Amino acid sequence: MMMMGDMWSNVGSTMAALMFVYAMFQQYFPPQLRDRIEMYGRKLVTFAYPYTQITFDEFTGERMKRSEAFSAIQFYLSSKSSASAKRLKADVVKDSQSVVLSMDYNEEVIDEFEGVKVWWAASRSIPQTQQFSFYPTADEKRHYKLTVHNSHRELITKFYLSHVLKEGKATATKNRQRKLYCNNPSDNWYGYKRTKWSHVVFEHPASFDTLAMEAKKKEEIMNDLNKFKKGKDYYARVGKAWKRGYLLYGPPGTGKSTMIAAMANLLDYDVYDLELTAVKDNTELRRLLIETSNKSIIVIEDIDCSLDLTGQREKKKKDKDDEEKDPISKKAKEEESKDSKVTLSGLLNFIDGLWSASGGERIIIFTTNYVEKLDPALIRRGRMDKHIEMSYCCFEAFKVLAENYLQIDSHKLFGEIETLLGETKMTPADVAENLMPKSDEEKEETCLKRLIEALGAAKEEAIRKKEEEEEEARLKAEKEKQQSAEEVKIDGTTGKEVREDDAIH
Ligand SMILES: Nc1ncnc2c1ncn2[C@@H]1O[C@H](COP(=O)(O)OP(=O)(O)OP(=O)(O)O)[C@@H](O)[C@H]1O
Ligand SMILES: [Mg+2]
Numbered sequence: 051m052m053m054m055g056d057m058w059s060n061v062g063s064t065m066a067a068l069m070f071v072y073a074m075f076q077q078y079f080p081p082q083l084r085d086r087i088e089m090y091g092r093k094l095v096t097f098a099y100p101y102t103q104i105t106f107d108e109f110t111g112e113r114m115k116r117s118e119a120f121s122a123i124q125f126y127l128s129s130k131s132s133a134s135a136k137r138l139k140a141d142v143v144k145d146s147q148s149v150v151l152s153m154d155y156n157e158e159v160i161d162e163f164e165g166v167k168v169w170w171a172a173s174r175s176i177p178q179t180q181q182f183s184f185y186p187t188a189d190e191k192r193h194y195k196l197t198v199h200n201s202h203r204e205l206i207t208k209f210y211l212s213h214v215l216k217e218g219k220a221t222a223t224k225n226r227q228r229k230l231y232c233n234n235p236s237d238n239w240y241g242y243k244r245t246k247w248s249h250v251v252f253e254h255p256a257s258f259d260t261l262a263m264e265a266k267k268k269e270e271i272m273n274d275l276n277k278f279k280k281g282k283d284y285y286a287r288v289g290k291a292w293k294r295g296y297l298l299y300g301p302p303g304t305g306k307s308t309m310i311a312a313m314a315n316l317l318d319y320d321v322y323d324l325e326l327t328a329v330k331d332n333t334e335l336r337r338l339l340i341e342t343s344n345k346s347i348i349v350i351e352d353i354d355c356s357l358d359l360t361g362q363r364e365k366k367k368k369d370k371d372d373e374e375k376d377p378i379s380k381k382a383k384e385e386e387s388k389d390s391k392v393t394l395s396g397l398l399n400f401i402d403g404l405w406s407a408s409g410g411e412r413i414i415i416f417t418t419n420y421v422e423k424l425d426p427a428l429i430r431r432g433r434m435d436k437h438i439e440m441s442y443c444c445f446e447a448f449k450v451l452a453e454n455y456l457q458i459d460s461h462k463l464f465g466e467i468e469t470l471l472g473e474t475k476m477t478p479a480d481v482a483e484n485l486m487p488k489s490d491e492e493k494e495e496t497c498l499k500r501l502i503e504a505l506g507a508a509k510e511e512a513i514r515k516k517e518e519e520e521e522e523a524r525l526k527a528e529k530e531k532q533q534s535a536e537e538v539k540i541d542g543t544t545g546k547e548v549r550e551d552d553a554i555h
Contacts, residue, residue: 303479353416470509
């Protein structure tokens with residue numbers, strides 16, 4: 051048996067001989083003859099290997115964006131490979147109910163199109179690095195290679211490939227799991243994981259059916275969203291970036307986050323939950339946003355707490371004056387501001403779509419508990435196109451919750467609840483909490499009575515608070531009156547009342 055060492059020395063000497071022949075060929079043959087020989091050489095190779103290979107890389111372009119063709123091919127081949135490839139990779143999708151199989155590396159899948167055979171292979175190239183690592187390297191390059199016979203090249207490139215992309219995209223849509231993305235702090239953007247966003251599967255059950263609010267308002271929002279979704283041509287015609295901004299405001303527990311989930315479910319969009327406090331500056335903000343995909347909702351919750359957006363512009367001048375006076379405080383301020391330098395104007399630019407040259411279909415949502423705290427520039431129409439107030443529970447909203455939690459649409463206690471809801475403020479979150487049966491045996495009447503009790507208590511609490519406030523205001527007024535009376539003194543000689551400043555002179 052030939053030893054490995056012998057085999058390599060044979061290969062080495064063959065290579066050396068070939069290189070020697072090629073060098074002779076370059077040096078001693080006249081150029082015309084060389085061209086001719088090369089042409090015949092190519093024909094010989096084509097004759098011996100009459101196939102064309104087309105490669106589809108996973109990442110393309112300068113920005114190394116994930117190629118759409120690559121993912122479409124991946125999905126297309128997932129249906130083909132289960133039948134023919136022997137080694138498969140499995141991926142669980144859609145609520146863990148179905149498994150998508152794709153071909154493993156160096157496996158081959160044969161496909162047929164209009165009687166023509168083609169061969170697909172998946173492979174990856176790993177860069178030669180000296181470093182040893184347990185983890186897959188981030189620079190690993192994956193690609194699919196399609197091999198076709200030269201005689202069918204036109205049919206394959208013109209028709210087969212578009213068929214593959216169309217089918218692949220359809221399968222992708224069918225298997226698509228929506229995702230909830232959260233931004234990573236930028237210190238984690240580089241290194242092994244190298245991602246700006248982490249994601250989990252988005253499986254929030256909220257829908258507009260279960261959302262407690264007035265039917266008319268709900269319908270108006272749904273129509274607005276559906277119009278946006280179908281509005282591609284409209285946005286292109288009027289030259290606007292295909293985006294829409296919503297501002298959801300209202301007290302805690304009125305359903306702002308629930309509404310966002312319902313919107314994502316209605317539109318079938320991904321959700322990007324952007325934590326602004328983890329973003330260092332406007333450049334980072336831009337980088338994050340460029341990485342968001344189409345058909346997504348970008349959410350900034352509690353915008354008033356995320357940044358000092360309101361005072362930032364006015365503060366600038368004051369800070370400058372202070373800094374000039376005190377170099378130590380200037381340094382300290384610089385250190386401090388390193389932490390978060392996303393500015394109002396950075397945010398405004400992002401909303402205005404300067405960054406969205408890559409296309410559209412994005413919804414931007416801000417939520418806040420205090421709408422009055424926000425800078426008007428941030429929420430003016432055109433930026434936040436629609437302002438939605440999420441308010442305390444009304445009777446109509448209660449009926450939706452009763453249907454959700456108790457599966458009832460009427461009850462003799464409803465009248466009393468309607469009156470109480472008109473007299474007191476309770477958030478849908480609190481109403482829902484009271485309606486939720488605490489055990490399997492608990493009857494709907496018990497739940498409704500619990501709600502009535504809670505509403506009654508809330509009403510009494512509100513009356514007590516109001517009385518307290520009135521009492522406080524009365525005491526304050528009395529104190530002020532007393533103070534002003536003390537300031538008035540009696541002039542001993544004339545017996546007339548004089549003001550304190552008159553008495554001094
Ligand atoms: N309008 C609503 N319809 C249905 N359920 C609601 C509604 N509002 C609140 N809830 C219930 O109350 C819980 C809290 O609501 P949610 O988190 O949406 O409030 P929020 O307005 O986002 O509050 P915060 O301002 O504190 O973020 C939800 O899990 C949901 O079950
Ligand atoms: Mg919320």
